[in-house]
Amino acid sequence: MTTLTFPLSRIEGHARVVIEVEAGNVLASQFQAVELRGFRHFVQGTPAEQMPVIVPRICGVCSTAHHVASVKALEDLYGVTPPRLACDIREVLLLGQLIQNQATSLFIFTMPDRANVESVFHMDESEASKKQQLSIAQRALKVRKTGTDLISLAGGQFIHPVKAHIGGVSGGITREAAAPMIKELEEMLPVACQLFDDYWAMSMAMVERIGSWGDDEPTYYLASTQANKPRFNSCELRVMGPEGEERTSFAPSEFDTYLEFHETEYSYAGSTTYQGQIMRANSLARINLAENLGTPRADKYLKRFTSSFGKPAHPIMLFDLCRGIELVYAMERCIEMLSEDLNYMDPKVGYTPRDGIGYGLVEAPRGPLIHRYVVENGLIADAQFIIPTVHNMRAIERALNVAGKRYISPTAINTELENAVGRVVRAFDPCIACATQ
């Protein structure tokens, strides 16, 4: 048997892919998440009210999602409903993270695959194009920074936000604070669209060259955003079947009725199935489950996407294009939201701590994220983090098998396989720090 090991890069965290081959046949593809810090274990005994400060440290890329999910789990546990204004500010916070994440995944993680270079920071650009405007790397960093600036504005700190509180948020957003942010977003939106248009064209050219969009077998999809005008500060999960039919929806507290977690000997992440079936979360799931997004430019891109690839669309490299649609959506939506009054009432209600079990759900960039806390005597007795990257594990491995079969024959292993492995994994934009915690 031949064992091929591929180190991974341009993803968050530490992981590798192992493909086992015998006589030209792919026996198995494994996605091995190789890090582990043990949040589930070491938060035991922590005063429950300190979780919103501790859990963002699970991941510096997805910290905002953990911060808000944590606060929502404790609100569920204490029986508190935050005011509408607080929900809106949390939505801005989550959209800021979506902008930051989708811009990073598109222009820093996966654009180099389309340009055949190791990194966007080493891209060879002609002097003429450089003189006209900033390099692709600098424009990409500026677009993603609008997301970070939104997180700072709505969340206080720029990586590990602090402003979501149990019962609401610690403060509104004044008109004076919103104005420069709106200006920055309005300046960067056309830059983002231009980069995305280039990215779309480069993707088409790449697919022309390699001859495939990757694993396109129909699959189940999981998202917690609604069909119209999605909200990432979400409240229920939805499942789409392989033919595009909406199968079911469920509350975060019912997750273990629908989602089954499996330990894996070769990975610290494990995997989940939907009633025993492979499923996918992240951008393609949300776009497949969406009728419209509700902002003009994003809806135009969505229409173009649906007419080009159908609905539901299955090939994995469409995840990447969906991220671009969502990047545009999030920027447009934040301009809309910040143009309204976000300082009109007390953004917080009081609460009385009590023991019990609570569930907090948000739609993170990678899919639905659930925190489940059991609190006894005010302390965390058990904490579970139900991570969207884990929902994608089986889908990643199936797509790796498809790529393996394409590039491995009884006589040779095509060296393009290494690039293909990178493209497959990055299409899912896995987050290993979250998946293993």
Add this chain to the structure above:
Amino acid sequence: MSDAESGLPKFAILQLSGCAGCEVSLLNASEWVEKFRLVYMPLVISTHHVPHDVEVLLVSGGVRNNEDVYHLQRAAKNVKKVIAVGTCAISGGVTNLGDRDEVREVFLSQSGRLHLPQMLSKTHPVDAFVDVDLYLPGCPPTPELFMAALQPDQEFKASGIVCGECGRRKLTDMRPKHLTGFQSGEAQPDICLINQGYLCVGTSTRGGCRAICTRAGHPCVGCRGPSNAFIEKESSVWLENIQRVFERMTDIPAGEVNEALRSPQLSMFLFQFSDYAGGMHQPCSKNKVL
């Protein structure tokens, strides 16, 4: 453009077991793109080895497993200068909350798997394995601090303490009797958070972060570590100083402050220099901390 042609100083970033927040912070600074050549950072570059001619190696994350040890030692061998970035690299960080027997046992029993890196019994700081030339504390350090670390000859002006950058007024006639919980109340603008009963440790925490948390109304949790006045001493000296500030400015019982300082969300930062990084190590020289 080849490496040789660019002529820019080369730097690399090795990410050990951590959250990638430090890397994300660096990506928020775009100034370095024109001034340095980033040659190794798996998060954004598909290169699997630290090249031999690197000027500066930034290390983020703690040393959690035996692959971390290997990668760290191999990378540090080639470089002129090692900078430990962020709380995890300096002390082990948030995972030290699990540095107790009952958690360690459960964790290690779950982590011994056939094809995966062997876990160490705790997360070690980077300087437990290689010499560190500069410490850059913060969870994470701000983009501005990253630029200051990369360009040591450029004058970087930071206040000695977070308080100096916060801008909230300290009042003499507003003396709370109990701590306000981190999740309770709404901080009034412009007034010192200690006057409002929040357990803010910005009075003795290292400046340089521009007080982003306290200005947003959240008490300082001390992620930048002790100021120069305390950094060469045991953490108990820092803690006593915080307690004295609360005695002077509030009527909160000393026991209440003391207990809260040792709670998880603060203790993960308050003990980051002298205790966790300490042990057999000497306290950190202030000249080595940005």
